[in-house]
Amino acid sequence: MRIRLYNARVLTMEKDRAVFSGEVWIEDGRIVHVAEDRLSSGRLSEIKWDMELDCRENLLMPGFKNAHTHSGMTFLRSYADDVPLQKWLNEKVFPMEAKLSGEDIYHLARLAVLEYLTSGITAIFDMYLKPDETAAACMDTGMRCVLTSGLNLFTSSVKQQEEEYLKWNSGNSLISYQLGFHSEYTCSRELLEGVAALARQYKAPVYTHLAETKKEVEGCRERYGMTPAVFLDSLGIFEYGGGGYHCVHMTEEDMNVFKKHGMYAVTNPASNAKLASGIAPVAEYVRRGIPVAIGTDGPASNNCLDMFREMFLVSGFSKIREEDASSLDAGEVLRMATVSGADAMGLKEADVLAVGKLADMILIDLHQPNMQPVHNIPKNLVYSGSKANVCMTMVNGRILYRNGEFFVGESPEEIYAKCGEIVKRIL
């Protein structure tokens, strides 16, 4: 499959490379050519294209990387709002999740994939029950997915995680797997020691929910006399790096743990607002050189799977927290949502638009009023961009979404109907 995307403004997201007019060629899921100039029509006519797409001077750029989500939770969107996190988890989420079958999770994750595509998200870092089902949903729709384990006292096991790790890191073109667990407060010390052993055995990074709420940090101090990051580090879990989701309530010592191991702080601002968890000190992470990625969190806590909203919030919240309107400018945030997200998820081949990289890219409509005038494209994207500007989402060289239409093997209405039946049965 040979695709030519021409007449584009191209933002490769390579360091210090500005937007230019040009084109990108794709062959078998990889980028094979990125050019600032147009080729002479002579040479072009020699190439046989499966598809040539006129980008109409819209913006071609790497897709967004959603570095923390729980796709299968779409069934709880708008069901469990306006309640505190612990009550939300214990009364609204866990009892309903107990009723989910594997097939349910497959359908619910496909609904999430549709929404990711509308927001220009080309890869997700997904933690949920039954990772195989989410993997199937992503493979069937064409989405790229990095799975991680939501291991806790009630779900999965160290053994199961090891099997999943080996199964999904064996060359699948869309799916990979990172070690992980739900959180310190839902695991025993024994379980966590099991994860640490896996990390050592495979020299692998580990990811988990971390310092999301004050209550979580206080609970860990009571149990172990340490904050979650320090306690987990004392078990050797982060010997090969990894990262924390949320990272709202972090101490100096916690940040030192992150810095020491090159760990990623994955920020989830909409979820932290909606569940009243607080504002993460993202600018402080940046000052200390702790890399930051951005996630939507799941549709039960956000409730939207929209990287434009998250990008605005990362910058806006930081400006409020720091009382400084120059905190976290648009270029910095755009990098978090793309390159840094890919790095955090172990997707080094899907970070920028360059020859040899995976063809995970999006086309952003600049011919809409919210993108006019075109003074500064990163600022337009982060401060006024919206889902409505996404006119094409391509994953692994396949166009999965274009001009409001999905190309994921099934019609959205069929997926909605299946999810509707699940909701009716469970809630």
Place this chain on the structure above:
Amino acid sequence: MRIRLYNARVLTMEKDRAVFSGEVWIEDGRIVHVAEDRLSSGRLSEIKWDMELDCRENLLMPGFKNAHTHSGMTFLRSYADDVPLQKWLNEKVFPMEAKLSGEDIYHLARLAVLEYLTSGITAIFDMYLKPDETAAACMDTGMRCVLTSGLNLFTSSVKQQEEEYLKWNSGNSLISYQLGFHSEYTCSRELLEGVAALARQYKAPVYTHLAETKKEVEGCRERYGMTPAVFLDSLGIFEYGGGGYHCVHMTEEDMNVFKKHGMYAVTNPASNAKLASGIAPVAEYVRRGIPVAIGTDGPASNNCLDMFREMFLVSGFSKIREEDASSLDAGEVLRMATVSGADAMGLKEADVLAVGKLADMILIDLHQPNMQPVHNIPKNLVYSGSKANVCMTMVNGRILYRNGEFFVGESPEEIYAKCGEIVKRIL
């Protein structure tokens, strides 16, 4: 012009009325029929329609009221970001605005109108240089606009404001006018006394920027020994009510002024975040019975003219400020963005969908993944809704935007081109 919108889910926003399946009829810009059931085909066939629109079970509801904006500032979008408010005003905004002609403002305001329409905004409360130009832009595109004066020491005068007030409150079907001034800190005591005299003469409410930044409040204390709300009240400006834009840094006494005069707090959360002004105590206003409306502020400070983003932020910021995930639920916020906005702007006839009301309404696409499943429509709108869900925007019985197309008398590309020329000349 007779229009029938059928097969809709209807949210009238009348108090305590739930969403129902039904239809809405429009004649000459007014709603003439709202029905929960379908009429027998016999009676229907007697009526001659100019247009019958199948809403496909999507949501018909009142349009959003953008209760604070500066439409003409589109030329500064993405030009003056990531700097503090006072520096932003004095170095980036005022010198550039000085170069604007009336015709410039006309074109720049039309660009803003296009964006309002994409976000389901059917009326704006606009403060800017040369209100006649913004009025012309709105009349030519079909937008509803409540003008107010940005009177300050350098712009406009009490006399000019009185002329505008009389001119634009004489029965124009789209334009009306409320008394106002830019802010305490850009006016002299004499100017403010002039506004107070106008308010008394016309028994009219007055609107202004108020308590947006700590610096503004401190400055007023230094000048007059009082906070802005208390000082302005001492001049009698709010004798007939009115409201404040932003209202971030309000004291107990300030809130008492608002309560006493039935004044509206117009919150602008995205702008307050982007300019690091802070988080307004919106839940406190609600507890005290101070009515709240929502505005985007202008495109130079936000930078987006999107009520979906504002609605999420009103709720999300309140949850963070109050450390309470149940603070300001979706229904409350949706009311601020519609009914309360209309009240604040003096648009009592454009608040809900009911017989006799103005036909200012929008159709929200529920057949998109971010709106599935349909558990609770207000929560879907506020927590996961987006511009991309707006499939129709009607003002005064005219469809101005539908399925991505504009019907405003000129093509978007022509408006973009005109704004592009202005930007090139000025910046």
